[in-house]
Amino acid sequence: MKPRTILIVGWVVFLLYAYPGYLGPGAADQLIDARTGQFTDWNPVMMTEVWRLGWRFIDGPSVMLFLQSSLLLAGAYQLLRQLLVERTSAYLAVAILWFPAVIASTAVIAPEPMAASLLVAGTAALCATARAWKVVGLALFVAAGGMTTAALVAALPIVLAFLGLGVLRAVAAWATVVIVSLGLAYVLVDDRTERPALERAMHDIAGTLHFAPPLPSDQIATLLDGCPLAAPPSELQQRANRAYPKPGRYIAGASRLFEHVDAEHVNTVIAARDRLVRAQPRAYLRHRLHVWTSELGFTKHWHPLIESFVPARVDGAQLSYLSSHSLTQRVLLAPVRWLSRTALFRPHLYLAIAVILGIWAVVRRHRDAAVLLASGLAYELALMFTAGATPQWFDSEWLVVACLLGAVMVFFGELEPRHERIGEQAALGAADHDRVSHG
Amino acid sequence: MGSWRISRRVGDAIGGLSPNAIAAFGFAAFVLYAYPGFMSTDSVNQLLEARHIAFSDGNPPLMSAEWMVLDRIISGPLLMLLLQGALFLGGLNALLRHFLSPARAAWVANAILLFPPVLATMAVIWKDAQMAAYLVAGIAAVLDRRRRVRVGGLVLLAVACALRHNAVAAVLPVVIILFEWNPGMRLRRRLAIVGVVVVLTIGAVLAVSRGLATTHVRITPMWNDIVGLIAYEDDLTDAEVREALPGVHLAIDHGLQVQARLLVAMRHGWLVMIGPERFFEVPENEAEWSAATSAWLALIKAHPAAYFAYHGDVFLHLLGADDDYLTGPVWNLFTESPQQATAIAHAASWSWLQHVVGFDVFYWLADHTPLFRPWIYAVIGLLLLITCCRDRVTFALLASGLGYQLSYFPIPVEPDCRYSHWMITSVVTAAAILFVQRWRSRS
Numbered sequence: 001m002k003p004r005t006i007l008i009v010g011w012v013v014f015l016l017y018a019y020p021g022y023l024g025p026g027a028a029d030q031l032i033d034a035r036t037g038q039f040t041d042w043n044p045v046m047m048t049e050v051w052r053l054g055w056r057f058i059d060g061p062s063v064m065l066f067l068q069s070s071l072l073l074a075g076a077y078q079l080l081r082q083l084l085v086e087r088t089s090a091y092l093a094v095a096i097l098w099f100p101a102v103i104a105s106t107a108v109i110a111p112e113p114m115a116a117s118l119l120v121a122g123t124a125a126l127c128a129t130a131r132a133w134k135v136v137g138l139a140l141f142v143a144a145g146g147m148t149t150a151a152l153v154a155a156l157p158i159v160l161a162f163l164g165l166g167v168l169r170a171v172a173a174w175a176t177v178v179i180v181s182l183g184l185a186y187v188l189v190d191d192r193t194e195r196p197a198l199e200r201a202m203h204d205i206a207g208t209l210h211f212a213p214p215l216p217s218d219q220i221a222t223l224l225d226g227c228p229l230a231a232p233p234s235e236l237q238q239r240a241n242r243a244y245p246k247p248g249r250y251i252a253g254a255s256r257l258f259e260h261v262d263a264e265h266v267n268t269v270i271a272a273r274d275r276l277v278r279a280q281p282r283a284y285l286r287h288r289l290h291v292w293t294s295e296l297g298f299t300k301h302w303h304p305l306i307e308s309f310v311p312a313r314v315d316g317a318q319l320s321y322l323s324s325h326s327l328t329q330r331v332l333l334a335p336v337r338w339l340s341r342t343a344l345f346r347p348h349l350y351l352a353i354a355v356i357l358g359i360w361a362v363v364r365r366h367r368d369a370a371v372l373l374a375s376g377l378a379y380e381l382a383l384m385f386t387a388g389a390t391p392q393w394f395d396s397e398w399l400v401v402a403c404l405l406g407a408v409m410v411f412f413g414e415l416e417p418r419h420e421r422i423g424e425q426a427a428l429g430a431a432d433h434d435r436v437s438h439g
Numbered sequence: 440m441g442s443w444r445i446s447r448r449v450g451d452a453i454g455g456l457s458p459n460a461i462a463a464f465g466f467a468a469f470v471l472y473a474y475p476g477f478m479s480t481d482s483v484n485q486l487l488e489a490r491h492i493a494f495s496d497g498n499p500p501l502m503s504a505e506w507m508v509l510d511r512i513i514s515g516p517l518l519m520l521l522l523q524g525a526l527f528l529g530g531l532n533a534l535l536r537h538f539l540s541p542a543r544a545a546w547v548a549n550a551i552l553l554f555p556p557v558l559a560t561m562a563v564i565w566k567d568a569q570m571a572a573y574l575v576a577g578i579a580a581v582l583d584r585r586r587r588v589r590v591g592g593l594v595l596l597a598v599a600c601a602l603r604h605n606a607v608a609a610v611l612p613v614v615i616i617l618f619e620w621n622p623g624m625r626l627r628r629r630l631a632i633v634g635v636v637v638v639l640t641i642g643a644v645l646a647v648s649r650g651l652a653t654t655h656v657r658i659t660p661m662w663n664d665i666v667g668l669i670a671y672e673d674d675l676t677d678a679e680v681r682e683a684l685p686g687v688h689l690a691i692d693h694g695l696q697v698q699a700r701l702l703v704a705m706r707h708g709w710l711v712m713i714g715p716e717r718f719f720e721v722p723e724n725e726a727e728w729s730a731a732t733s734a735w736l737a738l739i740k741a742h743p744a745a746y747f748a749y750h751g752d753v754f755l756h757l758l759g760a761d762d763d764y765l766t767g768p769v770w771n772l773f774t775e776s777p778q779q780a781t782a783i784a785h786a787a788s789w790s791w792l793q794h795v796v797g798f799d800v801f802y803w804l805a806d807h808t809p810l811f812r813p814w815i816y817a818v819i820g821l822l823l824l825i826t827c828c829r830d831r832v833t834f835a836l837l838a839s840g841l842g843y844q845l846s847y848f849p850i851p852v853e854p855d856c857r858y859s860h861w862m863i864t865s866v867v868t869a870a871a872i873l874f875v876q877r878w879r880s881r882s
Contacts (some may be wrong), residue, residue, distance in 0.1 A: 016512065019513055020517075059788045162875050316776075317781050317786050320786045322781070322784050322786035323514060323785060324514045326513050329513075
């Protein structure tokens with residue numbers, strides 16, 4: 001089979017599994033924003049903007065599914081083609097797309113899988129020799145940064161290694177990517193609510209109070225001054241212990257921390273969080289470490305697989321997006337569902353592999369693999385400070401993809417010298433044979 | 440200067456496209472307009488039958504069976520859309536390659552598929568669109584040099600035959616005029632083989648449809664005919680109407696002819712049997728069915744002028760030859776109601792492009808131009824048949840399209856534009872072929 005045929009067949013099989021795409025937690029809101037053209041800041045606006053561009057041609061999540069899966073497949077193929085022959089690269093790119101831990105994430109319409117796809121495609125473009133492709137690569141990193149800020153951290157090692165303009169210029173290029181990405185994320189918002197920042201602030205307050213030693217009530221009152229608290233400061237830490245880490249309990253239920261938080265309280269709550277973090281830095285770091293370990297899958301309540309096309313809280317008929325699983329999809333989904341209960345769907349496995357492979361790659365001088373693994377690790381580390389209150393499996397997709405790409409590169413990089421040795425010895429043997437026969 | 444260069448470059452790039460790339464371009468445009476497939480109540484019923492594997496012959500059971508298979512691969516209408524689009528475009532491409540270079544054939548095939556009156560129906564998961572797709576693919580295949588492909592073409596035409604009750608009228612001219620077991624065979628022998636093929640095909644289609652259908656639905660023009668005849672007859676008293684319909688269970692007591700005229704004016708055939716305005720109650724036993732059939736035949740015999748006046752009126756409306764509005768020239772709903780969407784667990788919405796093309800462009804064309812009026816294509820088809828047609832392919836196409844359209848005369852259907860889709864498609868395709876032939880002979 002030709003490489004193009006392999007890629008197309010691989011992509012079609014992926015679509016058989018994923019079509020028309022599983023809406024991630026915030027995707028229903030984004031779909032509405034994309035249709036109306038009025039962007040809120042509830043979800044990454046860069047993704048909503050991409051979705052709106054796609055909506056010009058195809059409505060619904062399938063256009064995003066086509067985009068993120070084709071970017072991942074094409075990017076992986078181009079990256080591997082630099083080390084391997086075309087057909088092997090095509091087979092391996094398809095294998096990466098089909099890898100259960102990747103297919104389950106790429107099927108979900110959410111900012112993190114899209115960021116992973118953009119990072120793969122951006123890396124492939126940046127590795128090209130033509131300047132135009134390098135610019136495209138940087139543009140893809142801008143888009144990836146707009147999906148999740150952790151992608152900007154992930155882009156740093158890649159830009160430093162593959163831009164090919166020297167360290168200073170590479171840092172300047174990365175800084176430009178960061179500024180443009182954050183700037184666009186700010187400019188594109190039509191309706192600014194600060195909801196994600198508020199949710200994070202409330203989570204940080206609850207987490208810091210939870211991990212802090214017992215604090216005097218007057219100190220809590222001072223630190224949280226102006227916040228619409230649901231209980232006297234003396235009860236607040238006990239409530240935080242009960243509510244943490246369930247974000248739904250911070251504003252509802254018997255152990256809620258806050259009363260109805262409206263627009264005028266947003267800045268107050270965020271400022272209170274900043275004061276609390278400065279006062280209790282160790283507690284804050286322990287809370288963030290807890291968030292990170294949850295992201296890594298060190299938790300009992302781990303449900304990595306999204307199996308419903310539309311989140312349960314959303315009325316699909318009203319959203320004009322409903323779909324059901326075909327028999328083929330149910331068959332394809334069954335092994336993935338089983339594997340999702342194994343360690344294969346725990347990000348800490350990939351973190352460990354990335355660390356080991358990264359060290360191996362540095363020692364054995366597999367530069368490209370080392371860069372990708374460093375990027376994956378940087379991304380995952382960045383999640384410690386950028387992750388929200390609800391960890392999701394697909395948050396770590398870039399770590400998984402970088403790990404797989406790095407593993408392939410290290411494996412074939414290790415094989416290459418042997419092939420060279422075999423080739424050299426074969427040539428020497430042939431020369432000896434010629435000498436003997438002619439002599 | 441710069442823009443001239445750019446346009447020249449673009450022109451060169453377009454001119455250098457391979458036939459496959461051109462076809463892919465046309466297919467992508469089709470999919471972008473239709474994605475993931477428009478549906479009506481008929482389509483939803485068929486999808487439900489496909490999912491429950493309980494086929495009725497109210498809609499073609501073969502199509503429901505086909506959908507059953509495809510729905511198990513990808514749920515919903517998408518694969519049906521891709522299948523009918525690919526068959527139609529692939530068939531057109533293959534057909535036009537007999538007259539044009541591959542690249543030009545691909546461009547013309549794209550133009551025919553994207554021609555609004557053709558595209559508007561091809562975008563919907565309907566038996567009409569499927570029938571057109573199988574017909575085009577079948578016609579292309581029966582023209583092939585290889586016998587096995589020609590026999591495959593017969594299979595495609597047989598499937599087309601199974602997709603509408605009156606599809607035989609479209610398929611027969613094609614098989615009779617185009618199918619050859621061996622090229623150059625003597626006419627008598629050829630017709631004998633064609634006769635055998637036709638009998639076998641129709642037999643196979645009936646057997647497959649009957650075998651697949653687990654629920655039998657009586658589809659008859661009888662009820663609408665009776666109402667139409669009463670409506671078009673001179674003024675009748677209720678007693679006279681009752682006298683003409685012995686043993687028929689009526690749903691109303693008085694004002695029978697007024698009610699019949701109202702129902703005819705409403706132009707929704709199913710209202711005769713369903714809803715508060717209905718004229719009849721559904722027969723409960725065979726005796727009532729046979730009483731109704733006898734009354735129907737007697738009415739036709741007694742009032743032939745009213746029969747032809749009624750059917751002529753309905754047929755003219757089907758052709759869009761009256762001043763009335765066209766029925767459903769552009770169908771671009773994904774389902775007809777949220778309840779249907781919930782029932783089949785499938786809902787979709789329009790992209791910007793679909794909205795602009797469907798609602799702004801196509802609706803405007805349908806409302807303000809005669810582009811969607813089928814009578815224009817009937818007239819063009821007749822003129823071409825009489826004045827220009829000199830080869831068997833265009834003759835078969837025109838005979839198929841016009842014959843199929845004529846087959847609606849005895850059927851008092853709802854005058855949906857989709858019923859004229861095959862005539863429009865065949866006339867447009869034949870016109871394109873004839874135009875190419877004339878242009879070539881002159882140049």
